[in-house]
Amino acid sequence: MIDLATAPAEIVHDDHGTHDEHEAHATVTGISNEKLAMWVFLGSECLLFGGLISTYMLYKNRPGAFEVRDAAEGALTGTSAKVSALFDIPFTSVSSFILLASSLTMVFAVTAAKRNDFEKLRLWLGATAALGATFVGGQMYEFTTFVREGATFSSNVSTSAFYALTGFHGAHVMIGVIMLLSTVALTFRARTPKAESVEIVGLYWHFVDVVWILIFTVIYLIK
Amino acid sequence: MAITTARSPLELPSGADSAGVRPLGVFARPVKPTGWKNWLFTVDHKKIGIMYGVGSMFFFVVGGLEALLIRAQLARPGQKLLSADLYNQVFTMHGVTMVFLVVMPMAAAFANYLLPLQIGARDVAFPRLNALSFWIWIFGALFFNSSWLLGGGADGGWFNYAPNNGVLFSPSHGIDFYAVGLLITGIASLVSAINLIVTVINMRAPGMTWFKLPVFTWMTLVTQFLLLFALPVITVALFLLMFDRLYGSNFFNAALGGDPMLWQHLFWIFGHPEVYIMILPSFGIVSEVIPVFSRKPIFGYPFMVFSGIAIGFMGWGVWAHHMFASGIGPMSVTAFSLSTMFIAVPTGVKILNWIATMWGGRIKYTVAMMFSIGLVGMFTIGGLSGVTHAFAPADTQQTDTYYIVAHFHYVLFGGALLGLFSGFYFWWPKVFGYMLREGIGKWHFWLTLIGFNLTFGPMHILGLQGMSRRIFTYSKGQGFEFWNFVATIGAFTIAVGLLVFFYNVLVSHRAYKKSGIGCGPDPWDARSLEWMIPSPAPEHNFDEIPVISELDEFWHRKYGHDENGRLARVATTEDVAQKGDAQNVHLPSPSYWPIVLGASMPFIGYGLIFNIAWAIPGVLLLIAGMFGWVIEPSTDPEAPQSHDDHDGPTEDHPPGLAAPNVEGDPAAGLVAAAQDAELEAIAEAH
Numbered sequence: 001m002i003d004l005a006t007a008p009a010e011i012v013h014d015d016h017g018t019h020d021e022h023e024a025h026a027t028v029t030g031i032s033n034e035k036l037a038m039w040v041f042l043g044s045e046c047l048l049f050g051g052l053i054s055t056y057m058l059y060k061n062r063p064g065a066f067e068v069r070d071a072a073e074g075a076l077t078g079t080s081a082k083v084s085a086l087f088d089i090p091f092t093s094v095s096s097f098i099l100l101a102s103s104l105t106m107v108f109a110v111t112a113a114k115r116n117d118f119e120k121l122r123l124w125l126g127a128t129a130a131l132g133a134t135f136v137g138g139q140m141y142e143f144t145t146f147v148r149e150g151a152t153f154s155s156n157v158s159t160s161a162f163y164a165l166t167g168f169h170g171a172h173v174m175i176g177v178i179m180l181l182s183t184v185a186l187t188f189r190a191r192t193p194k195a196e197s198v199e200i201v202g203l204y205w206h207f208v209d210v211v212w213i214l215i216f217t218v219i220y221l222i223k
Numbered sequence: 224m225a226i227t228t229a230r231s232p233l234e235l236p237s238g239a240d241s242a243g244v245r246p247l248g249v250f251a252r253p254v255k256p257t258g259w260k261n262w263l264f265t266v267d268h269k270k271i272g273i274m275y276g277v278g279s280m281f282f283f284v285v286g287g288l289e290a291l292l293i294r295a296q297l298a299r300p301g302q303k304l305l306s307a308d309l310y311n312q313v314f315t316m317h318g319v320t321m322v323f324l325v326v327m328p329m330a331a332a333f334a335n336y337l338l339p340l341q342i343g344a345r346d347v348a349f350p351r352l353n354a355l356s357f358w359i360w361i362f363g364a365l366f367f368n369s370s371w372l373l374g375g376g377a378d379g380g381w382f383n384y385a386p387n388n389g390v391l392f393s394p395s396h397g398i399d400f401y402a403v404g405l406l407i408t409g410i411a412s413l414v415s416a417i418n419l420i421v422t423v424i425n426m427r428a429p430g431m432t433w434f435k436l437p438v439f440t441w442m443t444l445v446t447q448f449l450l451l452f453a454l455p456v457i458t459v460a461l462f463l464l465m466f467d468r469l470y471g472s473n474f475f476n477a478a479l480g481g482d483p484m485l486w487q488h489l490f491w492i493f494g495h496p497e498v499y500i501m502i503l504p505s506f507g508i509v510s511e512v513i514p515v516f517s518r519k520p521i522f523g524y525p526f527m528v529f530s531g532i533a534i535g536f537m538g539w540g541v542w543a544h545h546m547f548a549s550g551i552g553p554m555s556v557t558a559f560s561l562s563t564m565f566i567a568v569p570t571g572v573k574i575l576n577w578i579a580t581m582w583g584g585r586i587k588y589t590v591a592m593m594f595s596i597g598l599v600g601m602f603t604i605g606g607l608s609g610v611t612h613a614f615a616p617a618d619t620q621q622t623d624t625y626y627i628v629a630h631f632h633y634v635l636f637g638g639a640l641l642g643l644f645s646g647f648y649f650w651w652p653k654v655f656g657y658m659l660r661e662g663i664g665k666w667h668f669w670l671t672l673i674g675f676n677l678t679f680g681p682m683h684i685l686g687l688q689g690m691s692r693r694i695f696t697y698s699k700g701q702g703f704e705f706w707n708f709v710a711t712i713g714a715f716t717i718a719v720g721l722l723v724f725f726y727n728v729l730v731s732h733r734a735y736k737k738s739g740i741g742c743g744p745d746p747w748d749a750r751s752l753e754w755m756i757p758s759p760a761p762e763h764n765f766d767e768i769p770v771i772s773e774l775d776e777f778w779h780r781k782y783g784h785d786e787n788g789r790l791a792r793v794a795t796t797e798d799v800a801q802k803g804d805a806q807n808v809h810l811p812s813p814s815y816w817p818i819v820l821g822a823s824m825p826f827i828g829y830g831l832i833f834n835i836a837w838a839i840p841g842v843l844l845l846i847a848g849m850f851g852w853v854i855e856p857s858t859d860p861e862a863p864q865s866h867d868d869h870d871g872p873t874e875d876h877p878p879g880l881a882a883p884n885v886e887g888d889p890a891a892g893l894v895a896a897a898q899d900a901e902l903e904a905i906a907e908a909h
Contacts (some may be wrong), residue, residue, distance in 0.1 A: 006503075013388070027425035027426065028425050028426065028427050029424060029425055031425070033348040033349065033421050033425050033426075036421045036424060036425055037348070037417050037418070040416075040417045040420050040451065041413075041417050043451060043452070044413060044416075044451045044452065044455050045455065046455075047452050047453075047455035047456055048455035048456075048458060048459060050455075051458075051460070051489060052459055053520030055459065055474070055489075056768075057483060058485060059474075059480075059481075059482075062480045072488075084372035086873070090237070091775065134658045140806065146283060153466075153470060153471070153472060154470065154471035154472050154473070156473070156479065156480055157472070157473055157479070157480040157481050158475060158480075160466065160473065160474060160769065164322065164462070164463065164466065164472075168462075182853065183626065186854075197320060214233050
């Protein structure tokens with residue numbers, strides 16, 4: 001039997017919709033090396049967030065004995081609270097919605113790239129980056145508020161676990177924003193957009209969004 | 224079949240408009256470098272493999288010297304060679320060095336060199352990332368060892384349990400170097416895992432289906448998947464440890480609500496797959512060596528492959544057997560005890576298959592074969608002592624005694640390292656073009672085997688007598704004197720064996736330089752594809768990518784059946800082997816950026832530990848390296864050889880460049896046009 005390795009290119013093309021006329025991929029699976037590498041990398045990332053989420057689940061109910069400060073005056077109030085007491089769920093819900101909306105704009109960016117539409121591509125990539133940056137901004141605001149109320153990174157194990165988990169996610173979003181902006185910059189140098197490179201950035205971006213759904217549920221919604 | 228391009232989708236179509244004008248940010252490439260530059264900027268998987276080999280051999284000497292210090296200290300009761308504190312550092316650094324800087328990179332050396340050759344590819348999927356892995360690894364390794372000069376090495380043991388890993392019990396910077404250093408080498412392993420996985424999935428030669436892959440390639444692939452999923456777990460653990468030590472959190476500090484058990488779980492969820500990460504490549508090597516020198520195909524190839532995969536899966540379900548004494552509860556102990564006994568089954572399958580391969584074969588006792596047989600024997604002993612501590616009641620007795628030390632040295636030295644040395648003797652002619660001396664090699668083997676058993680055999684007895692591991696001395700009259708002295712003699716015997724190996728390399732190399740007579744492509748009458756090309760392997764690997772129709776393709780091209788159905792040689796090696804004389808083969812261009820990115824790592828590491836300002840040059844290098852990398856086309860448009868196998872001029876490749884003699888894109892392992900007819904013929908035959 002001759003299988004995948006020698007399968008004619010046409011068969012391979014049916015497997016994925018990203019094929020454009022000029023660049024058939026001559027890999028065994030028909031998936032380009034770069035895209036496959038991103039999938040493999042994201043598999044690894046699952047375990048990274050898995051470890052951090054487990055750590056948070058372990059520590060979230062540890063007696064959180066940091067002293068709450070009055071946010072306005074900065075004075076110690078003498079009461080202690082868990083980090084969950086500080087959550088502003090409506091605020092975080094809005095910023096979560098903003099992050100999830102960025103997945104939609106990312107999809108628009110990928111379709112624009114496939115249509116060779118540079119204008120739209122830059123627009124939607126920029127919009128995605130802006131939404132991502134807004135989310136990170138919201139997270140920074142949340143962190144500074146919490147710190148002002150007395151919950152610092154080293155207050156207790158539950159605040160440490162909270163900041164470690166959300167911080168790692170925020171760093172991933174930041175890196176994603178940098179990737180998006182770099183992609184925008186690189187479009188000015190090319191004559192035809194590399195639709196697949198936009199798609200690969202998109203894979204990463206969707207992953208970061210999906211992980212946030214999990215983190216948001218675990219941290220903010222599960223009591 | 225149309226030949227298609229395999230340009231990277233992340234690549235800019237830069238440099239196409241006019242030769243000589245580079246777009247902004249694209250620097251000149253190190254074109255055709257010679258001498259040392261040739262090594263620093265190379266992206267050739269074979270050179271990277273050799274560098275991994277040299278680097279890991281250097282750290283083998285370092286870790287070996289640390290081992291000799293340990294044995295010298297323990298040779299007699301009440302010895303005062305090392306203080307208790309220094310002893311802690313020496314055994315910790317020995318363990319970490321041997322695991323992360325010797326066994327893993329030595330396996331990476333074989334994987335890098337052989338994987339593309341065994342699957343019939345021109346290079347790995349991402350040649351620059353491959354170079355990046357190496358440079359990050361070597362800079363991380365040097366960074367980690369620089370702790371000796373900056374206040375002392377890590378002193379918490381290689382698994383570094385809390386609370387000993389906290390600042391309170393380890394105030395020096397040693398464990399900071401452990402955390403940051405292993406994070407850095409972890410990046411290297413992760414990048415390399417992704418690279419090799421993609422290479423095997425995507426770049427196999429035409430006809431090389433999953434069940435025609437050589438067993439070494441299979442085992443390496445399983446190893447890379449284990450790395451892929453195990454590394455992020457240790458990454459989390461190391462980050463949390465770093466936060467505890469440097470930024471005031473208390474993840475592992477029981478006094479302030481942290482949980483030392485979290486470290487143990489995270490470490491061993493990584494740590495147990497890590498055990499298989501270290502042993503599976505050697506299993507792969509042995510599975511290549513034994514069939515060649517038994518003159519038989521591997522017995523039960525599918526069982527070999529599936530037992531490797533089974534180990535890969537089951538390796539995730541046994542981690543808590545390292546923690547039977549940690550109070551994890553009777554239910555967990557029972558479950559992990561059972562799963563640990565089960566994982567002995569696929570390993571037993573492998574042992575059986577190796578023996579069955581040798582059974583009835585015409586065995587040639589070359590040095591490579593002797594090391595492989597050594598592995599089969601010694602690993603069996605280590606595996607059996609492993610089963611004894613799958614039984615939790617026995618294990619609670621044995622935990623933290625020398626019995627455990629004996630066990631894991633039997634599987635890691637007697638298993639992993641003997642396998643790797645077997646690989647050295649087996650593939651040395653392929654890599655360097657000459658054979659190592661068999662006579663001296665036999666001295667090396669026997670000194671190593673005898674020294675090894677003298678060192679670690681007595682530790683079983685010492686452990687059962689109750690000598691705990693990690694004590695820096697013992698007093699007279701405890702009954703430990705005799706066997707400790709024997710173990711010390713054994714350790715120095717191993718060291719002599721290693722010197723004999725180096726001497727062998729020296730003598731063999733000199734003889735080769737003097738005579739100039741190489742070993743030819745196939746000195747062992749071997750089976751897999753790497754022997755089909757000249758030795759040392761030419762830079763472009765294959766003149767044309769072979770089309771595969773059998774497991775052990777090369778062997779089947781040499782041997783067939785005569786009219787009586789008996790095995791007969793149908794072609795000489797000279798007829799079958801490629802000449803290695805193809806010209807102008809499209810190869811990935813060398814690049815500055817991997818070493819630049821690698822060099823950024825120690826700066827960032829020192830910055831995290833000492834003063835964040837020191838990280839600034841590191842971060843600048845990192846940013847410069849990343850953007851330089853992205854902007855640089857992975858194939859240099861200015862390189863004279865570089866040309867894609869387009870049928871006509873394209874926007875990336877304007878007309879006017881010379882057409883290459885040999886087609887086939889290295890980045891994708893394409894079928895050369897000349898092979899199309901052959902392919903179709905095979906397809907019809909099926």
